Amino acid sequence: KIFHLGACRVSMSMTEIRAGFTAIKAKIQSRDPVRTLSILSHPHSLHKVKSSDRCCMAHQLFTFYVDKVFKHCRTEDSFVNRKISSIANSFLSARRKLRQCHEQNNCVCGEESTEKFKQILANYEGLNVTSAAMKSLGELDILLDWMEKSR
Amino acid sequence: SGELYCSLPNPRNVRFESINMKNVLHWSAPEGTGDGVLYKVKYAIYGVGKWIRKPECRNINRTWCDLSSETSDYEEQYYASVKAFLNRTCSDWVETPRFNPLTDTKIDPPMVSVSSTDRSISIILTAPEKWKRSPEEESLSLLQVYPGLQYNVSVLNKKTKKRWFFSISNNTLVVPWLEPGTAYCVSAQIHVSTPLLDSGFSKEYCITTLKDK
Numbered sequence: 511k512i513f514h515l516g517a518c519r520v521s522m523s524m525t526e527i528r529a530g531f532t533a534i535k536a537k538i539q540s541r542d543p544v545r546t547l548s549i550l551s552h553p554h555s556l557h558k559v560k561s562s563d564r565c566c567m568a569h570q571l572f573t574f575y576v577d578k579v580f581k582h583c584r585t586e587d588s589f590v591n592r593k594i595s596s597i598a599n600s601f602l603s604a605r606r607k608l609r610q611c612h613e614q615n616n617c618v619c620g621e622e623s624t625e626k627f628k629q630i631l632a633n634y635e636g637l638n639v640t641s642a643a644m645k646s647l648g649e650l651d652i653l654l655d656w657m658e659k660s661r
Numbered sequence: 662s663g664e665l666y667c668s669l670p671n672p673r674n675v676r677f678e679s680i681n682m683k684n685v686l687h688w689s690a691p692e693g694t695g696d697g698v699l700y701k702v703k704y705a706i707y708g709v710g711k712w713i714r715k716p717e718c719r720n721i722n723r724t725w726c727d728l729s730s731e732t733s734d735y736e737e738q739y740y741a742s743v744k745a746f747l748n749r750t751c752s753d754w755v756e757t758p759r760f761n762p763l764t765d766t767k768i769d770p771p772m773v774s775v776s777s778t779d780r781s782i783s784i785i786l787t788a789p790e791k792w793k794r795s796p797e798e799e800s801l802s803l804l805q806v807y808p809g810l811q812y813n814v815s816v817l818n819k820k821t822k823k824r825w826f827f828s829i830s831n832n833t834l835v836v837p838w839l840e841p842g843t844a845y846c847v848s849a850q851i852h853v854s855t856p857l858l859d860s861g862f863s864k865e866y867c868i869t870t871l872k873d874k
Contacts, residue, residue: 511809525854532764536758545756546711551736651764655761
């Protein structure tokens, strides 16, 4: 699936990523007992990001998941671990494309996406690393829903 | 009010059942309890701090509660919870898994309308609408909710039993080069690739092509 993020075009195997997440969603989300906090969706909703800021927000979020989330999500369940690493690999290649686009100045960060991403990092840092990473992984469908909403 | 001592077994299998984003909370009665059990329900938006009571589902004896109105924003995710009461005792609150209306709903088959000439049939498909509070509320087709929505269409020649399958993105299909005076039956399904959502196939709509001029 090709995503048009401003001037950037990123192809992602969304069906595989979705299938991988669906297979582990219940297990991952059941490890996140904190219902009153969200990393991605509160207080700011991803769905309110302006289209001009979508590319930068996607780049920051993919970097966030690659650098801060997947590596802290090892579990004792090898099935879950395999699915996580498969999703991580898909994110790695998407992040590489977004980085190239960013370096070509086609993925500029506006004030809004900078502010929103700062809030996401604050939400993340408000929890201990493992809880924050597991909660972020459990919210992957929020990111995927946002990506797909207006391809 | 003083909290009762909660020794009643818990409601079981607490979950959302959703069709076209009509989101209804269902559960089974606590094990070993006969009639007379009452329930109350609350729900929460994931990431927001408070539970919200559902007054219409307070002290009810049925084992479902329609939370469609409360969960109609499909950009949010939700939890719901049920507590049982019987003879001055109660159960614990029992929560659903996190509910994402966008990925956790089921979709009805499309509506199918068929017309024919002597050598072709024309099929028009209509995706179901998202649940809405009242008939006056503006309709939202699931086609708008799922931009990648497609239709799988099956066409059966009743005489030869030969069947064709088509996968289309727009909602009309003309099947040419058919035999005059022959019955054809059409059935259709909705397919969304991501998130992966497939409706069942619609019932069959049969039509006979006109006889040769």
